[in-house]
Amino acid sequence: MKFSGEILVEHTHSEVKTHWLERAGPQLVLDIDDAELLDEEIENTIEQYIADTGIHYVDEFASGGDWVTCQFGRVEVPIDSWHCKITGTNCPIQAKIDLTDKERFLHGCNIEASEETVQAKYDRSPEEFKEDIWDTVTDGDYEGHHHHPGTAPCSFCEDANRRDSYYLPWEMTRLTDHLGDYEDARSSVELVQEGIAYKLGDAICSTCFVSLEESYPSVDFSVYGIDLNTYDTVEYTFEP
Structure with missing residues (x-):
């Protein structure tokens, strides 16, 4: 069984915080002074998280006992x-x-x-x-792990021609978790025209999240409280 993918993280001063779906568990917050150690620290933390929690999550979906x-x-x-x-x-x-x-x-x-x-x-x-x-x-x-049961599609991947991609909950987030004001975003004319307003609560993979500016160049996401410059993805690979 092998896990690999990308985790969305946000840099806030000396802290780095993960952003994943709630069913993946509490967010991880790391105090990191040396930016060069970021990837290594995140990867080690994610590896430990999967060892402690992630495998059990996948097990629940991989088989039902019988x-x-x-x-x-x-x-x-x-x-x-x-x-x-x-x-x-x-x-x-x-x-x-x-x-x-x-x-x-x-x-x-x-x-x-x-x-x-x-x-x-x-x-x-x-x-x-x-x-x-x-x-x-x-x-x-x-034991059924090959297909990563418990995964979900990213609704934004459909726009990026990656419709066959499914993701584990710690590889996804929701725009609603990052917005400054949900009602303003939901009723925004430009977000409605871009087809984003209807997907604010949908799961979005970390790759699509950090690529929002590229995918929607006419939208200034900072207006809605999302400063994309503070986000990054960290690759991880874990094979117990």
Whole structure:
């Protein structure tokens, strides 16, 4: 299981504060005097956070005790429907493998629709391939983490042609958490025209947040209490 991505941070004098969704837990506030140590300090803190909290969060979504997410499933956005990577079609069981009901999985999975692909790529018949998947999840070799369950799409990524991207809660924030006056922003004519006013409460990834000025050059976000010069992203990678 490997975690990697970008965290949004805000610089305020000698403090650095993370900004992520509330379900990721309390924000981290670091007292850092040496700016050169920023990345290292943040990365170490995030790594410790994931070790203590993040893994447990993902575990809650990766499996429900009696089921796991199929490693050949992928989320189709923006409709949030699970599709099969092999057949390229909607998954009849929505990538959910019930560990207490093997027959339901064997009959529900429609991998037979791509028999030639399975045979050519994996040198297995569809029946053998499904048995392999079942053995993998029941033996505990795979626990569903591959797809980062518990992630969510960034509504601003759709505008940036990154619609397939999903993010963990500590990689996202909301504009409402940074605005000076929500009502002023919500009723702003320019934000309405730019399509931003309707997404103020939506989750936005850290990359899209720090790129707001580039994405909307005609909007002065400081008018709404957001000084983009005080924000930055810090990359992290953690593999327990």
